Amino acid sequence: MFAKLLTMASIAILAVATPTPGGGGGSVSGSCSTGPIQCCNTVQKASDPAAAGILALLGIVLQSVDVAVGLSCSPITVIGVGNGGSCNANAVCCEDNSHGGIISIGCVPVTL
Known part of the structure; x- marks a missing residue:
């Protein structure tokens, strides 16, 4: 029973995270x-x-100066870890989040 519940929870999380x-x-x-x-x-x-x-x-050298970048970023997760699943600043999806939260590159706004 526990394995079945775990499988269903995993599928639900993947469904939410898949664009x-x-x-x-x-x-x-x-x-x-x-x-x-x-x-x-x-x-x-x-x-x-x-x-x-x-x-x-x-x-970091970018090919375009028109690229949107986010400053002082932290992840928002589906299960509420991190910022508790909410954002009081700018919720964005970025192409490159590999700079330790200092800057994220190629960002577009998202609706939570």
């Missing part, structure tokens, strides 16, 4: 195919002086 096809346009309805949804204090273009300064300090 729906045909999406686009910015609002992803709580899903993110690149990792956990991030809660960022600010989201701005890479050309903004604050973002450009952090990118330069980290040695």
